[in-house]
Amino acid sequence: MSIDENTAARVAKLARIKVEPEALPALAQEFNGILGFIEQLSEVDVDGVEPMTSVTPQRLKRRADVVTDGDQQDKVLANAPDAREGFFAVPKVVE
Amino acid sequence: MTDLNKLGLADARDALRKGETTSKALTEACLTAIEGAGALNAFVHHTPEIALKQAEAADTRIKAGNAPAMCGLPIGIKDLFCTKGVPSQAGSRILEGFLPEYESTVSQNLFDAGAVMLGKLNMDEFAMGSSNETSVYGNAVNPWRRSDDATALTPGGSSGGSAAAVAADLCLAATGTDTGGSIRQPAAFTGTVGIKPTYGRCSRWGVVAFASSLDQAGPMTKSVRDAAIMLEAMCSYDEKDSTSADLAVPNFEAALTGDVRGKKIGIPKEYRMEGTPQEIEALWQDGIAMMKDAGAEIVDISLPHTKYALPAYYVIAPAEASSNLARYDGVRFGHRAKLEQGDGITELYEKTRAEGFGPEVQRRVMVGTYVLSAGFYDAYYNRARKVRTLIKKDFEDVFAQGIDSILTPATPSAAFGLGEMADADPVQMYLNDVFTVTVNLAGLPGIAVPAGTDHQGLPLGLQLIGRPWEEADLLSSAYALEQRAGFVAKPDKWW
Numbered sequence: 390m391s392i393d394e395n396t397a398a399r400v401a402k403l404a405r406i407k408v409e410p411e412a413l414p415a416l417a418q419e420f421n422g423i424l425g426f427i428e429q430l431s432e433v434d435v436d437g438v439e440p441m442t443s444v445t446p447q448r449l450k451r452r453a454d455v456v457t458d459g460d461q462q463d464k465v466l467a468n469a470p471d472a473r474e475g476f477f478a479v480p481k482v483v484e
Numbered sequence: 485m486t487d488l489n490k491l492g493l494a495d496a497r498d499a500l501r502k503g504e505t506t507s508k509a510l511t512e513a514c515l516t517a518i519e520g521a522g523a524l525n526a527f528v529h530h531t532p533e534i535a536l537k538q539a540e541a542a543d544t545r546i547k548a549g550n551a552p553a554m555c556g557l558p559i560g561i562k563d564l565f566c567t568k569g570v571p572s573q574a575g576s577r578i579l580e581g582f583l584p585e586y587e588s589t590v591s592q593n594l595f596d597a598g599a600v601m602l603g604k605l606n607m608d609e610f611a612m613g614s615s616n617e618t619s620v621y622g623n624a625v626n627p628w629r630r631s632d633d634a635t636a637l638t639p640g641g642s643s644g645g646s647a648a649a650v651a652a653d654l655c656l657a658a659t660g661t662d663t664g665g666s667i668r669q670p671a672a673f674t675g676t677v678g679i680k681p682t683y684g685r686c687s688r689w690g691v692v693a694f695a696s697s698l699d700q701a702g703p704m705t706k707s708v709r710d711a712a713i714m715l716e717a718m719c720s721y722d723e724k725d726s727t728s729a730d731l732a733v734p735n736f737e738a739a740l741t742g743d744v745r746g747k748k749i750g751i752p753k754e755y756r757m758e759g760t761p762q763e764i765e766a767l768w769q770d771g772i773a774m775m776k777d778a779g780a781e782i783v784d785i786s787l788p789h790t791k792y793a794l795p796a797y798y799v800i801a802p803a804e805a806s807s808n809l810a811r812y813d814g815v816r817f818g819h820r821a822k823l824e825q826g827d828g829i830t831e832l833y834e835k836t837r838a839e840g841f842g843p844e845v846q847r848r849v850m851v852g853t854y855v856l857s858a859g860f861y862d863a864y865y866n867r868a869r870k871v872r873t874l875i876k877k878d879f880e881d882v883f884a885q886g887i888d889s890i891l892t893p894a895t896p897s898a899a900f901g902l903g904e905m906a907d908a909d910p911v912q913m914y915l916n917d918v919f920t921v922t923v924n925l926a927g928l929p930g931i932a933v934p935a936g937t938d939h940q941g942l943p944l945g946l947q948l949i950g951r952p953w954e955e956a957d958l959l960s961s962a963y964a965l966e967q968r969a970g971f972v973a974k975p976d977k978w979w
Contacts, residue, residue, distance in 0.1 A: 404853040406846050407834035423851055426911045429795045430867050440869035444683050444697055444927030449726050464585040470820035477815050482829050
């Protein structure tokens with residue numbers, strides 16, 4: 390599997406990271422190096438093996454489906470780059 | 485008493501209890517040492533006011549009697565831990581200016597036990613790196629130098645600031661975190677002790693997430709005894725972390741007998757890797773001889789899937805990172821890019837993340853995005869998770885055969901020069917974790933103990949891997965190794 394510049398650009402788009410067009414060839418090359426390394430995994434016989442979902446065999450705890458926290462609007466917004474009237478402010482989303 | 489900052493946790497605790505010194509004196513000694521150690525770039529956010537206030541409270545508590553073990557002991561906190569009202573940037577530009585409104589469970593546990601916070605410690609950005617060179621603060625520097633030249637060396641990574649600070653006696657101990665070796669590799673590079681407990685022992689709540697199924701916090705200390713004391717204070721069941729283990733935390737220090745008679749120590753043949761320097765192999769043989777001398781039974785074992793651990797890790801960790809780091813969007817906290825006229829929400833995300841993340845973090849987020857994308861999910865991500873099952877089974881099989889712990893080298897080399905890997909393929913840097921990463925994939929406890937030096941006088945470490953939840957037994961075996969290795973060297977002060 391070899392990654393070309395178009396694939397690199399698509400991955401950058403999916404990851405929401407701006408990559409300048411002139412940086413794409415080097416990025417594609419780096420991906421190929423890393424994926425070449427990962428490719429070794431195809432040697433392993435994984436027939437009938439369950440993919441790991443939890444490293445320690447424990448059942449996640451459950452609790453009643455009730456509100457346990459809240460009323461912290463000031464704290465939630467305290468670190469926002471732009472907060473107005475109790476909301477996070479972002480550029481226009483809907484035309 | 486002179487040079488109070490050079491004490492370890494156990495000695496300082498005993499001195500405090502006997503009234504031979506005060507937390508204030510210990511804290512001031514560390515603050516002075518930190519002031520004079522700018523060249524190491526280990527502490528990146530200084531909190532002397534908090535430290536002195538906590539020291540004063542600790543002194544009152546000690547006088548009242550029955551103070552817990554960590555009471556009054558000055559430590560450093562890795563920048564990955566959220567500390568209330570104190571910068572917590574994970575070594576990244578994207579969290580510039582972020583001041584948490586809450587305290588991580590681990591740092592809260594330490595403060596409840598009376599520990600004193602001197603400041604925040606340098607690290608690779610989002611804990612992604614093995615040399616501290618991906619940090620937005622610039623790299624921390626190893627206090628150790630080669631005997632024959634003054635080349636600046638890496639303290640390792642990602643907990644490089646923690647390792648440098650402990651090795652240089654800027655603090656008595658420090659917190660670290662370990663996703664693929666980030667406590668044990670820097671400990672080995674700096675002649676210090678570092679333990680990663682079983683996955684679930686330390687709460688991950690309030691620790692900036694890298695790869696949630698692999699991340700664990702642990703202490704970095706000057707001795708195995710100190711590691712036992714501090715680990716106990718850090719561990720707890722925490723309902724705020726759904727993977728936290730609801731198990732009693734043993735008294736690790738009380739279990740430090742160093743008695744390994746009759747214990748079976750496994751030596752995995754797959755860890756004898758091509759290209760490993762002769763000095764590492766010799767150190768390993770020395771360690772085997774020490775454990776045998778201590779009365780342990782040495783057993784050759786096989787962990788057949790070892791070779792596939794790093795490739796599996798470099799699918800799973802980036803996949804989880806791409807998901808975890810999706811929260812850095814320039815909306816809720818941290819850095820936001822300046823926008824041009826007409827830019828919308830997509831440009832806001834893309835520019836913010838391009839400016840805020842360094843190259844290694846960008847690379848891993850994109851690799852993670854790729855292996856999780858439609859059409860590749862099964863070929864990469866699911867296959868890696870199946871291989872992870874096999875890696876864990878390798879360990880389960882040898883433990884079922886009666887093996888108590890496993891002895892391996894901690895790193896494939898001594899500390900290397902800063903900048904030496906700058907032109908190397910990213911995969912070359914990843915190989916630093918070849919001996920440690922299996923332990924994270926299997927969720928096991930592992931400890932690095934300094935055991936010798938190379939021909940240039942640099943420290944080298946050995947790793948012991950334990951059964952799940954048996955940190956007490958693991959620490960006791962590490963104590964036996966430490967006693968026989970007798971590593972007491974300290975770096976000559978040049979900073």
